[in-house]
Amino acid sequence: MSGAERNSQGTEGAGDETPPFRYTARIAGEIERNWQRRWEELGSYHAANPVGPLSGEDAAAEKLFVQDMFPYPSGAGLHVGHPLGFIGTDVYARYHRMLGRNVLHTMGFDAFGLPAEQYAMQTGTHPRTTTENNIERYLTQIRRLGLGHDERRRVATTDIEFYKWTQWIFLQIFHAWYDTEADQGRGRARPISELEAEFAAGKRSTPDGTPWEELDREQQRRIVDSYRLAYLSEAPVNWCPGLGTVVANEEVTAEGLSERGDFPVFRRNLKQWMMRITAYADRLVDDLDRLEWPDKVKTMQRNWIGRxxxxxxxxxxxxxxxxxxxxxxxxxxxxxxxxxxxxxxxxxxxxxxxxxxxxxxxxxxxxxxxxxxxxxxxxxxxxxxxxxxxxxxxxxxxxxxxxxxxxxxxxxxxxxxxxxxxxxxxxxxxxxxxxxxxxxxxxxxxxxxxxxxxxxxxxxxxxxxxxxxxxxxxxxxxxxxxxxxxxxxxxxxxxxxxxxxxxxxxxxxxxxxxxxxxYKLRDWLFARQRYWGEPFPVVYDEDGIPLGMPEDQLPVELPEVAEYSPRTYDPDDADSRPEPPLSKAEQWAEVELDLGDGLKHYQRDTNVMPQWAGSCWYQLRYIDPENHERFVDAENERYWMGPRPDRHGANDPGGLDLYVGGVEHAVLHLLYARFWQKVLYDLGHVSAEEPYRRLYNQGYIQAYAFTDSRGVYVPAEEVVEQDGRYFHAGEEVSREYGKMGKSLKNSVSPEEMADSYGVDTLRLYEMSMGPLDSSRPWATKDVIGSHRFLQRLWRNVVDERTGQPRVTDAEPDEDLLRALHKTIDSVRSDYDSLQFNTAVAKLIELNNRVTKEYSGSVGPPRSVMEPMVLLVAPLTPHLAEELWSRLGNEESLVHGPFPVADEDYLVEDTLEYPIQFNGKVRSRMTVPASAEQDELRATALADSRIQELLDGSEPRKVVVVPGRLVNVVG
RNA sequence: GCCCCCGUAGCCCAAUGGGCAGAGGCAGACGACUUAAAAUCGUCGUAGUGUCGGUUCGAGUCCGACCGGGGGCACCA
The missing domain is CATH 3.90.740.10 (Valyl/Leucyl/Isoleucyl-tRNA synthetase, editing domain)
Structure with missing residues (x-):
């Protein structure tokens, strides 16, 4: 499709007669660029911490911590399906920001992982270069969407400052053991030094009963090591020769293939790092009851743990x-x-x-x-x-x-x-x-x-x-x-x-x-034989005993290597052995260190952590991204994530307030993150027992794809429908329904939509097409409807020929006031419960009414249009800011106000009741809202149509439901 | 095979603890504006809620069976 044709689907192609101040894609684009620049200058989305470099007075306000699942910055670019959840969280965050809450919403990147490494193998480009380019590209795309992210809090797991703390947390886990007796048998992680002290004091006997002091240092270490929450084990693991690495149970499909790449996986005895997640099995199951999560995800976790x-x-x-x-x-x-x-x-x-x-x-x-x-x-x-x-x-x-x-x-x-x-x-x-x-x-x-x-x-x-x-x-x-x-x-x-x-x-x-x-749950296999991941902060002494690096020597940075890939094998070669890329960095792997008993020779661990490591704790770093002393300041953590029994009940485990993402992470990321959170909680580093108090799974935007007779995909946008059949260039094609993707030739990018209609239209359309948690097909042709609504709203505020406000200071009539306040009331409750599709419908309804009443030379009352502009602001922030400012307001509306419904206008004086006869509506009556049962009954029975139907006989029964209806049974 | 979720207009979707099936959008028809078209604006249908049965004064909503779609689990003792 040519550029000109593409444009004609939007409003950019409007002819010369288009009024100069009509809300077209061109004007929308200008407004969007303008306001994004203003917001940045104002720091509108900066959330204040109680203490530290990001502290501010706003931290006195009630907080709200909203988060999207950590995206991987793929180089492929986004399609319109990707930002669905991001827009949803943004609307929710904006709504609460307008209500006066101190809202933390940002987005970072889960940037370690295979694709950058594989690209490096093909091109020799360093994975860091690829990753950073991809992040920049990704940021360009999401910034255009006008998401109110606190840019100061962006992190990437690949940042050295970030993975320093990932390594630090690993060391906390390594230096801990699970005391099953603690907390009345519920169990708790404790520092490993306390275990050693128990052995040394004879309070705890060794496995074979030999007194502690009779064991040599190595024997003592072997015993202590067997208690650690992060431990080395020679046990059957999932070895995937095709990937050249071992993978976790959770990463193996039911068919015994690797989730990534679909390579066969073999059970082999290999010495590997494990995380003792099984110690937490009971708490991970039991605490699900304390979470506001979809039942589906809770069930999946329960099944996975399999108690x-x-x-x-x-x-x-x-x-x-x-x-x-x-x-x-x-x-x-x-x-x-x-x-x-x-x-x-x-x-x-x-x-x-x-x-x-x-x-x-x-x-x-x-x-x-x-x-x-x-x-x-x-x-x-x-x-x-x-x-x-x-x-x-x-x-x-x-x-x-x-x-x-x-x-x-x-x-x-x-x-x-x-x-x-x-x-x-x-x-x-x-x-x-x-x-x-x-x-x-x-x-x-x-x-x-x-x-x-x-x-x-x-x-x-x-x-x-x-x-x-x-x-x-x-x-x-x-x-x-x-x-x-x-x-x-x-x-x-x-x-x-x-x-x-x-x-x-x-x-x-x-x-x-x-x-x-x-339990079905097994310990978590935590090492990977890859390059692009966090190195383990561990060295081995001459006895092969693993020693944690001292904190002051963190981070352990990834070395430069000639080859980024592990040795991979024939996917079916079960007898092959992993060879991590870091083992080839010999200079790096051999190290002289003073770990307390003089300068000695050590060997570094050459594994890297799995990609899940960073996403286990990133919410904590969002809270305090500039803290160089600690992974997160305790006071800041308590403010943003601590339990809030006053708001959420006595049993509140804490955690961030809303976490939105796809259901595909139900057992992997969400289980691992809960586990780390609990270890950090046990060791006294954080106040929340759970990372994510409320979880919401957004649905997916799907799309139709079309294949011709050869089974080759044809561009979906060129397919025309006729009588339920589909044609491309005159040839019939067959339709399938599923993912959106470049290879399926059905991908639609946010940029195309923004170019054709503006980003606010895209945001509005995505929020209006259905409930956030359900999947639905993308329909480019439907987007125009959202755009028309914004045009009508704009026209109710701004004169399209002069750009001047059209509003008047006249008082609206009572009917309109009632409609306005009902809308305010229900839009608020829809926003509260993430029902953005119905909120949009109610706003359109009200705007249609205003359009009808004030389409002539007299504009609508300011007292109606100002609240309406504020009500749509979370959905279409750029347009709302522009209208708000054109209405003469100097302050940005990012921090409110937000309209409050006047109760007086929500209650009606009179009500219209349907009168049913034998369950079918046969007549209607209008009665005072205060009418009691007897009055309703009498009025209904007196109704001429009902009289007619009764034909002189007594009703067998009369059901009166105040506020609803009257049913006469004859 | 077992478990969970969902089936409302041509399409996407609304519809309080059973209580008037329609809020909104797309498409469609008609009309206004226009020399004309596009854009814009206005007016207007259409389904009886996948099927069958039950409970009830009353069922889209509750119960049972079946059909269709989606998802999870799958020798876990």
Whole structure:
């Protein structure tokens, strides 16, 4: 499309007769540039802190902290979908700023990450250069939107001053441990020095009981290190050869691929940094109840943490000292446990492999189905394990057929002394619970399937309903077949909950088990073998013991390297090993330091932190971006984020007031950030227990895309619709609905819209097209409607020929006053609840009314137009400022005033009631608003139409709803 | 397979704790302005709320089943 044609969709193409002061795209653009410059000169969006370099008197006011999810400054440029949430938060922030609140709203950049690194690999451009260029470009785009950000508070995670504090926080976590006994068993992070002191004082015994002072320094360190909240662990991690790095569980899709790049991920034992997020599992679940978050996100976090209550049960083994420990959520079904299953990697399976003499052949009478065709348990288990290891996650998912082999061992069910066979099967996972289960086919569908296949006994221990058909019964019911003469225990007749309680205490009493809680949540794998991330502030001594850098040596800056990429491999090469880029900076990696016992040689950690690190705490840095002494000043933190029981109830955990972003961060960023916040809280560095008190997920702007017969995308803006079919250049094309993007040829940029209509029109349209939290299709052709409204509003204030105000000092009539105050009232409540679409509708409605009444030579009353200008100001700030100033006001309206509805105009003197007859509206009546039930009833029954319908008979019933209607039932 | 959310006019969307189905915008028709067109302004439809059943004086709203769309989880014992 040519430039001229493109313009014709806007108002720029208006002919010579266009009145000189009409609100066109050209005038809108001038106004927007002007006011953006004025705001900058005035520092209109500067929020005052109580103390420090950004302190100011405004901090005496009630605060509001509004935040958008940290954007990644991609080089691709924004489309109109990106700023939806940014505009939403801006409208909310502006509204509250006008109400007199001290509003903190800014935006920084989550700027570490792969794209800049990959671009560096291709072009040799330093990732910092790319990142900084992208940030500048991004800023140019969002600044044009007129967002009221405090520019002084912009941060980027890649700023050295910023990541110095990210490293500092890492050290706090590294130098801390979780005391599960603290705070009445809720647990709390404490400094690691306090743990060492407990060991040294003998208050806490070492794992094997050796007195502390008898251990050498290295042994002591190994023990202490095993308690740290950030720790090194040699454990199975997600190794992604295609990316050349390990990734967190949260970054692996259900198909076993990396979320970024879709490369296969393999479980490999590698030494890696972990964060002990599991220590916080209970608090992370429980505190969800204290948050004003969408239920959907809370549910996703609950599912991810996956807390389940149950019991550990110990099964003795035939002729052996060991026992098998299992975790079950259904200890009440113990009498139905007819076999057991170990995960293929279970330690007990190792013993079978290491004792082929004992497990060389099958016990007499072993069922053929149990052998897998092998000569004995040792061979069968070895082969089964090997097969399980090579199976990818995807294979395991696709094939849910139960497989397994018998181990040759029998265990003893503690409740009745019966011998049950022990199997190895891959439907049991080593990583969950104890890696072993008691199998209860009667009450578990998976066990049922296995039992059927292997010919194992099935015992129902819960009575299913009479009409129950099918396999395992997992519902409630009375316990059956659940007693034993041998042990004297009986659960028969108890319902599931009662039976659970009884059996759990019986197990504890007899030493056969105990109540237990399990979680799906695993510790957070925190290291990446990449370049463009925060280096770990850690060095290793000659014993390989990790030591935190002293605070005064922070930041540990990223070194220059020749190669920005880690070594990557064939995506399927599971046996490859990570080689971080920083390990190639040998000069940097080897370092002489004095860490207290003289100048010594150390080796730096060559991993970098995952991209999530910066976004775990950036809200704290927004508060105090210029503080060089501390990551955030305590008083400033308390002001902006501290708990406010007076406003939010006694249980308020604190946190910022409104956090808006997409739902895709439900478990990653939002879980990690909560975790860091809680550690910082425990260690006394912050006053808020939660980072984000209120969360709101904005929807997405989507778009139609069109493909021709070859399946190639054609420019969406050139497609025409005819009778429900779509054509491009005369050829029929097919329509699909989804994302907006350059490659789909359906991308619309904010700049195009701003050029055609002005930014205020774009902002207004985005806010009016639907509720902020729902997704909807973009429709460029609809934007004109928002623009027309602004033109009419402008015309009601400004004479299009002279540019002079049209308003008069005449008093509006009472009807108009009522309409105005009703609008004020409902727009305020819509703004409060983020219902911007209905606020816009009400403003248009009122403006249409004014337009109708005052379209002639007499302009509308100033006392109506001034409040209207103030009401739209959060949505269209540039236009509103311009009109406000043309109305003769010298002060900017950024800090108010904001109209207040006069209650007197909200109550009506008379009301029109519908009168229903048998539920259908048949007539109407107008009565005084004060009319009581009896009067309403009498007036309704006296209505001629109702009389007619009743036709002389008595109504069977009359329903009177004051303020609503009257329903006569005949 | 299980769980959650959503289906209102040609399209995007409104509609208090059940209480008059329509606030607003787009598109459309007609009209004003214009030599004409664009732009602008004015006037005006259209659906009975995905389907079936239930509760109720009264259901878009509550309950059940089903259909369609979106999302989450998926051997987690």
């Amino acid at each position: 389940s209550q149950g019991a550990e049960v110990y099964f003795g083994l035939d002729d052996r000292a060991e026992r098998i420990e299992v975790f079950t959520t259904r200890p009440d079904t113990l009498f139905g446990a007819t076999y057991m299953v170990l995960a293929p990697e279970h330690p007990l399976a190792d013993e079978i492999l290491s004792a082929p003499e004992r497990f060389g052949s099958w016990p007499e009478g072993t069922d053929q189905r149990w052998t897998g065709g092998y000569s004995g348990p040792a061979a069968a288990v070895a082969e089964y394990r090997r097969a399980a290891e090579t199976k990818s996650e995807l294979d395991r998912q696709e094939n849910k057929d139960k497989t397994g082999v018998f181990t040759g061992m029998h265990a003893v069910n503690p409740v009745n002394g019966e011998r049950v066979p022990v199997f190895v099967a891959d439907y049991v996972l080593l990583s969950y619970g104890t890696g072993a289960i008691m199998a209860v086919p009667g009450q578990d569908q998976r066990d049922w399937e296995f039992a059927e296949k292997f010919g194992l006994p099935i015992v129902r221990t819960v009575q299913p309903p009479a009409d129950f058909e099918g396999g395992a019964y997992t519902g409630d019911g009375p316990a059956i077949n659940s007693s034993s003469g041998a042990t004297g225990l009986s659960l028969d007749g108890l319902d599931v909950d009662e039976a659970k309680k009884k059996i759990t205490s019986w197990l504890e009493e007899h030493g056969h088990g105990k109540g237990s809680v399990q």
